[in-house]
Amino acid sequence: MSESALQRRCHTIFPGHRQRRPAEHFAAMAAWCEQHDIDHDVYGNGDLIQSLEAKVAATLGFEAAVFCVSGTMAQVTALRLACLERASRLVALHPTSHIFVHERANYQLLDHFQALPVGDRHRPWTAADLLDVPDRLGAVGLEIPMREIGGQLSPWDELEAIKRGCRERGIHLHMDGARLWEAAAGYGRSAAQIAAGFDSVYVSLYKGLGGLGGAMLAGSSEFVARCAEWFRRQGGNVIHRSPYVVAAAMDFDARLAAMPDYFKRTQHLYAALRAHPAIRVNPAAPQANMLHLHLPVSRDHALAIRDALAAEHGIWLYNRAAHGALPDTSVVEIYVGDNLLAMPDDALRLALQRFADRLAAPPATGHGAPSDPICTG
Structure with missing residues (x-):
């Protein structure tokens, strides 16, 4: 049986x-x-898409925003053009940046810019990380929050210092805001307050918003117009964006309004996890409505436990698992959304207890779910 089934x-x-x-x-x-x-847009011209672009721009405090078919295209394009403007092809990125980890060296193979890993991969950036770079940077790309380290945020004073340092050195500051909406509750500030001082911001239309896909890039009107032209040059000029735009627009307000509740539920989940010390949580306290669980079992064993709990008890705890840094350890991610928000507290506690019991038990011979699992209560 497939994972989705x-x-x-x-x-x-x-x-x-x-x-x-x-x-x-x-x-x-x-x-x-x-x-x-609603009517279809035609190559990005239409009431719905243009109103959503204006809404995202206003929500982030920018002059303009433009739709892009993917965040991957949006980000490397923004950083490329920022570097061209500043006559330096060097971009500082955190070692866990999406561009390094998930984009198959596109920035390098497509000759967008040169990337410089900066900072410690296990913690968010500080202003000192950037001030210590002696090279003349064209741009800095900062992810808020940093997904690969459990959704951590740079402390607010450090973030403000990073903004100030980039401004003083004439460096374009770009935000990978794929989960910016989630960070607002963690910071206790609006998305516009977080984005203030950035030169450009990318936001996802599907991650926390639950849409079909797509992205928005916000910035000055001139910069956004240049990026839109480059999206067309790279094959992003699809005739109808309406499926992506409708899927995002129909739930946009409700999802953003729910972010504080998702964060509160994340705090509740952290508290429940304290009863199971074998499950190590990163970060130590919630900073956004996501977290990583560091498990004392191998990746394959973690996936086998997931599938067994699903087959035997109707519990689905996480999607993917990654190898941990130490032998026979693994890491899984939980994004807190509508599912956990609606889950009764006793069901949450029972699921965690069943999970902890499985982690403590020796691995069964072989792994994976039974061939024809039945979900029972």
Whole structure:
């Protein structure tokens, strides 16, 4: 049985929002379009897409924003153009930057810019990390929050110092804000307050918002217009953006309004995890509505436990697992969204107890779920 099919048969699901299957999702989109009399855009021209672009720009405190089919395209384009403006192709990135970890060396192979890893991969940036770089930087790319280290945030005073240092040195400061909406609750500040002092910001239209895909890039009107032209040059000029835009627009306000509740539920989850010291949580206290669990079992064993809990008890705890730094350890991620928000406290505690019991038990012979698992209460 596939992972998605196994998850669909579960009633207690920890990560993210409830996943609607295509027919259900498209039906909801169609009803919303009918209710609001929505037409397709044509190559990015249309009332809905332009109103959403303006809304995102205003929410972030920028002059303009433009849709892009992917954050991968949006970010390297913004950094490339920032470097061209400043006659330096050198971009400082955290070692865990999405560009390094997940984008298959696109910045290098497509000749966008030269990247310099800066800082310690296990902690967020400080201003000193950047001030210690002797090279003349064209741009700095800062992820808020930093997903690969459990959703950690640079302390607010350090973030302000980073903004100030980049401004004083004439460096373009770009934000990878794929999860910026989530960081607002952790900082206790608005997205516009966090974005103030950045020259450009990318935000996702599907991660925390639960859309189908797509991204927005915000900045000055001139910079955004230049980026939009480069998106077209790179094949991003799809005739209709409307499916992505509708999926984001229909839930935009509700998702942003729910972010403080997701953060409170994350705090509750942290408290519940204290009863299970074998599960190490990163960060030590919530900074956004996500966390990493460091487990005392191998990656394969962690996936086997996940599938066994799903098959035997209808519990789905996490999606992927990664190898830990030490032998026979692993790391999993939980994003706190609608699923955990709606979960009764006793169901949460029971699921964690079943998980802890499995972690403490010796591995069974072989691994994986039974061939025909049945989800029971």
